[in-house]
Amino acid sequence: MKIIVCIKQVPGTSKVQVDPITGVLIRSGIDTKMNPYDLFALESALRLKEEFGGVVNVITMGPPQAIEIIKEAFMMGADDGVLLSDKKFAGADVLATSYTLSQGIRKMGDFDIIITGKQTTDGDTAQVGPEIAEYLNIPHVANVLKILEVTNKDITVEMDMPETVEIVKIKFPCLISVEKDIYQPRLPSFKRKMQTKNKEVRVLCLKDMEDKDEKKYGLSGSPTQVERIFPPDENADKEIWEGTGDELADKITNKLKELKFI
Amino acid sequence: MGKLFIHHDLVNDDTANKLVKICPFGAIEYKEGKLEINAACKMCRICVKKGPKGVIEYIEEPVINIDKSQYKGIAVYVDHVNGKIHPVTFELIGKARELAKKVNYPVYCIFPGFQIFDNAEELLHYGVDEVFIYDYLELKHFNVETYTAVFEDFIINKKPSVILIGATTTGRSLAPRVAARFKTGLTADCTVLDIKENSDLVQIRPAFGGNIMAQIVTPNSRPQLATVRYKIMNAPQRTDEANGKITVCSMDTNKLKSNLEVLKITEKEVEENISEAEIIVVAGRAIKTKQDMSLAYELAEVLGGSFAGTRPMVEAGWIDAKKQIGLSGRTVKPKLIITLGVSGAVQFTAGMKSADYIFAINKDPKAAIFSVAHYGIIGDIYEIVPKLIENIKKEKGLVGEMPKYAAPSTRN
Numbered sequence: 001m002k003i004i005v006c007i008k009q010v011p012g013t014s015k016v017q018v019d020p021i022t023g024v025l026i027r028s029g030i031d032t033k034m035n036p037y038d039l040f041a042l043e044s045a046l047r048l049k050e051e052f053g054g055v056v057n058v059i060t061m062g063p064p065q066a067i068e069i070i071k072e073a074f075m076m077g078a079d080d081g082v083l084l085s086d087k088k089f090a091g092a093d094v095l096a097t098s099y100t101l102s103q104g105i106r107k108m109g110d111f112d113i114i115i116t117g118k119q120t121t122d123g124d125t126a127q128v129g130p131e132i133a134e135y136l137n138i139p140h141v142a143n144v145l146k147i148l149e150v151t152n153k154d155i156t157v158e159m160d161m162p163e164t165v166e167i168v169k170i171k172f173p174c175l176i177s178v179e180k181d182i183y184q185p186r187l188p189s190f191k192r193k194m195q196t197k198n199k200e201v202r203v204l205c206l207k208d209m210e211d212k213d214e215k216k217y218g219l220s221g222s223p224t225q226v227e228r229i230f231p232p233d234e235n236a237d238k239e240i241w242e243g244t245g246d247e248l249a250d251k252i253t254n255k256l257k258e259l260k261f262i
Numbered sequence: 263m264g265k266l267f268i269h270h271d272l273v274n275d276d277t278a279n280k281l282v283k284i285c286p287f288g289a290i291e292y293k294e295g296k297l298e299i300n301a302a303c304k305m306c307r308i309c310v311k312k313g314p315k316g317v318i319e320y321i322e323e324p325v326i327n328i329d330k331s332q333y334k335g336i337a338v339y340v341d342h343v344n345g346k347i348h349p350v351t352f353e354l355i356g357k358a359r360e361l362a363k364k365v366n367y368p369v370y371c372i373f374p375g376f377q378i379f380d381n382a383e384e385l386l387h388y389g390v391d392e393v394f395i396y397d398y399l400e401l402k403h404f405n406v407e408t409y410t411a412v413f414e415d416f417i418i419n420k421k422p423s424v425i426l427i428g429a430t431t432t433g434r435s436l437a438p439r440v441a442a443r444f445k446t447g448l449t450a451d452c453t454v455l456d457i458k459e460n461s462d463l464v465q466i467r468p469a470f471g472g473n474i475m476a477q478i479v480t481p482n483s484r485p486q487l488a489t490v491r492y493k494i495m496n497a498p499q500r501t502d503e504a505n506g507k508i509t510v511c512s513m514d515t516n517k518l519k520s521n522l523e524v525l526k527i528t529e530k531e532v533e534e535n536i537s538e539a540e541i542i543v544v545a546g547r548a549i550k551t552k553q554d555m556s557l558a559y560e561l562a563e564v565l566g567g568s569f570a571g572t573r574p575m576v577e578a579g580w581i582d583a584k585k586q587i588g589l590s591g592r593t594v595k596p597k598l599i600i601t602l603g604v605s606g607a608v609q610f611t612a613g614m615k616s617a618d619y620i621f622a623i624n625k626d627p628k629a630a631i632f633s634v635a636h637y638g639i640i641g642d643i644y645e646i647v648p649k650l651i652e653n654i655k656k657e658k659g660l661v662g663e664m665p666k667y668a669a670p671s672t673r674n
Contacts, residue, residue, distance in 0.1 A: 036577075063289070063302035090289070091305025094448060095441065124468075124589045124609065125450035127438035130406070134442035139407055139521040142435040156525065161404065162430045163343050167526040174521070180583065219264070219305045220323065223447035223483035226306065226476050229469065232608055232633065240627075240638040245645025252621060252646070253653040255637060259619060261541065261565065261598050262657050 001054030001150075002111040003045040006101060006132070007038040007073060009066040010122040034069040037117030039076075039185035044147065044178050045115050046077045046186070052150060054112075055079045059104050061089060061097060067201050074196035075188030082108060086205035091219030094123075098131030100217055103209045105136065113155060114175040118143070126177070133175040140175040141168055146182065264322040266299055266310070273297045277314040284313050325482060330423070330461050333484040336362045337422040338390075339413075339437075340373040341430050344402070345381040350428030352497035354490060355388045358426055359498065361457045370394060370422060374412040376402035379508065386504035388497075393508045394420070400518035403527065404432045406439055411517040413440045419511075422485050423461050429489040441487045447480035448487040451589055453494055453612055463488060468589065468608035475608065493537055493595040494616070534568060536585055541567025541598045544587060544614075545575055548603020548625065548643055552580045557647045558602055564654045567598070572610050588613040602643045606631025623647070 012031030045056045058073040060066050061084040070081035084104045092100060105114065114133075119126035126142070133140035143160040148167065150156075156169045157176060170176070206212060215221060241251055256262050278292040289303035297317075309318045336358040341348035351371075358369045368391040373382050375397065382393045396412045413436075416422075425440070427433040429451055441448035453475075454466035462479045463486040469476035480486040536542060543565065545558035555575075562569035571581035573588055587594055588610040599617040604610065606622070606629055614620070615634045622635035625642050632638035639646065654660075 063300050065302075085301045087299060087301055087303070090299070090301055090303035094438065094450075095445065098438075098442060119590065121590075126434050127441075127448060127450055130435055130438035131442040134410075134439045140435070140439070141406070141522065143431045160431055161343070162341070162348060162432060163530055165528045165530060166403070166524055167528075169523045169525055171521040223445070224449060224465075224478050224480050226469070227464075227479050228477045229306065229474050230477070232468075232475050232611065238632075238636050238638060240632065240640065242640045245641060246649050248623075248639050248641045249646045249649035249653055252637070252639065252650055253657065255621075256565075256598075256654070257657065259598070261619075262654050 001048060001052045001113070002109075003048060003054060003056045004105060004108060004111050004114045005038070005042050005045045005056060005058045005073070005078070006114065006116045006129070007042065007058050007060045007069055008035045008120050008122075009033070009060065009062050009069045010035045010120055032065070032068070034072055035117060035120045035122075037119055037121070037180060039117075040178050040180055040182050041115040041117045042073055042076055042078065043183045043185040047183055048113075048147070048150065049077075057081065057108060059084070059101065059108065061085070061092075061100055061104070064203075067203075070201045071196070071199075072188055074199055075193045076186055077189075077192065080202070082202045082204060084204050086217075088206045088214055089218045091222065092217065093222035093224045094125060094127045094131060095223055096217055096219075096221035098128050099135055099221060100209075101128070102132050102135035103211055104204055105132070106210055107204060107208065110173075112172040112174075114138075114173075116175065116177045118177055118179055129175060129177040136173075136175070138173050138175060139170050140177070141170055142177040144176045144178045144182065264320055266303070266305070266307070267319045267321050268297055268299070269317055269319060270297070272314070272317045277317050281309050281313045281317060285309055328482055328484060330484060333421045333423040333461070335368045335370050335420060335422040336424045336426065337370040337372050337416070337420070337485075339425065339427040339433065340371050340375075340382075340385065340393075341428045341433055342373075342375060342378070342381065343404075345375055345378045347381060347384065348428060348430060348492070349497065350430060350433075350490070350492040351385075352388055353492070353495040354426045354428060355385070355390055356498040357455055357490070357495040358424075359389050361424065361455065361463075364457050365423075365459065365461055367423065367461075368392060370420065372396075372413065372416050372425075374398075374401045374409050379510075382508050383504065386506045386508070387500045387502070389501070389505065391506045393506065394511050395508060396511050396513060398515065398518060400515065400520075403524045404436075405520050405522050405524065406435050407520040407522055408518045409436055410439045410443060412513065414443060415511065415513040415517070417444060417485060424457070424463050425485050425487045426455075427487065427489045429491040433489055437487055437489050444483075444485065446483040446485060446487060447478075448489070449478045449480075450489050451612070452488045452490050455488060455490070455495075462486075468612045491589075491593040491613075493593045535592075536568050536570045536587070537592050537594055539568035539594065540596050541565050542587075542594055542596045542600075542614075542617075543567060543569045544599065544601040544604055545569065545571045545581065546602055546604030546624075547572065547574045549575070549580075552578075554644075555580055557643065557651075560651050561600065561602075561647055561654075564651055564658065564660065565598075565600075567596075570594070572604055601631055601635075602647060604631050605629050606634065
């Protein structure tokens with residue numbers, strides 16, 4: 001079985017803030033990590049490999065330092081990794097990101113299944129997986145709760161829907177996005193760290209892609225544009241209370257009474 | 263569209279270091295006297311606007327402008343299970359009507375399904391101009407491939423300018439597929455929508471995972487797609503009379519073939535849904551142990567409300583994921599919400615700030631939650647909440663019973 005897992009490097013904390021006066025982002029250090037949801041995707045892939053044989057390759061797009069998460073994937077058990085990195089990929093929105101990843105995946109050869117996490121913790125959109133599937137012209141299932149059965153030509157999964165749970169069979173090649181907690185992700189192993197220390201990561205840039213048209217990548221290939229960023233609205237109509245624990249508890253009680261909640 | 267150009271003649275240690283510092287993404291590098299922008303750049307252009315003048319310039323590249331007048335109408339996807347319409351659909355119709363009025367567009371609904379004519383009629387009580395139904399056995403159950411084929415047919419024939427889709431599990435799977443097919447823009451989880459005179463949809467959502475809002479437009483692609491979560495917009499009042507019309511569409515059934523096969527559908531057990539709760543108590547990171555979750559649970563209980571948590575509480579395994587409020591959890595619009603030691607990242611507040619009354623208790627006077635709270639209480643939850651519970655019990659005459667509450671995790 002040939003499995004590809006899409007992963008992303010995300011900020012280590014979510015404490016990015018905007019200076020309300022200058023409108024400039026306040027940087028909170030360059031602490032980064034692998035998107036936590038991707039660990040579930042990688043774990044699912046490794047379990048499939050352990051049961052059915054094959055290879056697990058990871059792909060990511062990002063700055064040169066994103067190589068760190070590919071190395072982390074090696075420590076968990078991934079076989080190979082590709083980093084898509086080019087200044088021309090900068091400023092990509094969902095569509096351009098998906099297109100770039102789909103182009104990178106085409107350079108990785110045939111595959112049976114692509115596995116992605118539910119979403120990233122920095123973008124929170126959950127849109128890149130389905131868009132990759134569309135660009136590769138393969139079926140996809142999002143919100144996968146469980147993998148039930150695998151044959152040499154398809155996979156049967158349990159999918160979460162608003163009011164139902166559905167069992168769906170999808171033909172290979174396909175893409176699935178797995179939910180958090182599908183399997184408990186393993187920890188990186190020290191032994192594998194030593195074994196893969198010098199393992200090479202393939203780095204691909206625009207000129208390595210099948211489609212070299214600059215206009216389809218990065219900001220140029222992004223139909224959406226960020227017009228402005230700003231701190232969230234302050235609630236103008238508010239009260240701030242201070243005091244001892246007992247005073248504050250009484251104040252809250254009285255206000256709740258006044259508002260008829262008690 | 264454009265790119266950043268560095269005027270190397272203006273680069274010196276001073277300007278370079280200022281630029282390196284100003285970039286929030288660490289994308290500007292200064293090595294051996296050479297300034298470079300790397301692939302971490304998000305094209306936010308802060309370096310152009312706020313950096314030393316003229317060092318980095320943004321160069322617009324000529325683009326071929328599309329003819330926006332070819333696209334008219336605001337379409338809403340009818341999210342449903344076996345014809346039973348998800349309430350987010352009515353909320354989106356409400357927003358679509360507001361937008362449509364500004365630019366004088368019709369409001370459409372797109373409704374793929376099987377034997378759904380009667381369900382479609384209900385939509386006409388909410389101010390929709392035209393409901394387009396695709397009624398085929400192949401569309402009985404949601405299938406991302408066949409439903410995308412329906413959208414393709416609809417978009418080619420009706421050319422809507424804007425398509426609004428509920429950010430349900432189905433909507434979040436369908437919208438990106440449709441957007442990629444038309445190589446157009448899609449903005450997820452918008453919290454505010456507006457429209458410009460030139461029909462550009464103004465989409466506002468929390469961004470970069472932090473305390474920042476981004477205003478996003480799709481200036482040169484149509485249709486413009488956006489998803490919105492349940493309980494963000496307001497549904498219009500149902501009118502007694504039905505207006506508008508239903509059009510039954512036909513399409514090439516060869517396009518309704520799929521590589522996906524639905525084998526079995528199981529109804530989920532009906533469970534307490536925090537999206538519907540009128541009073542919610544939220545447990546945040548200031549709660550130190552799993553046992554202490556009983557503070558939140560007990561307060562919710564005496565108030566006759568539900569309890570919920572933030573993402574860290576879910577990640578710690580102290581609360582079920584179904585009770586998470588925020589962009590990666592549920593959106594709620596209760597009458598009263600009390601947050602206990604919640605810091606208030608946008609990720610969270612985007613999911614609750616339309617509550618009627620927000621009480622926030624937090625020790626840190628600088629906590630972001632205080633900017634959305636109506637009543638900001640600066641103090642320690644461990645000192646305030648036990649007394650508050652006692653007070654409410656007294657008020658409600660519950661004293662003496664002293665019920666023993668189980669830890670929340672055992673009550674899911």
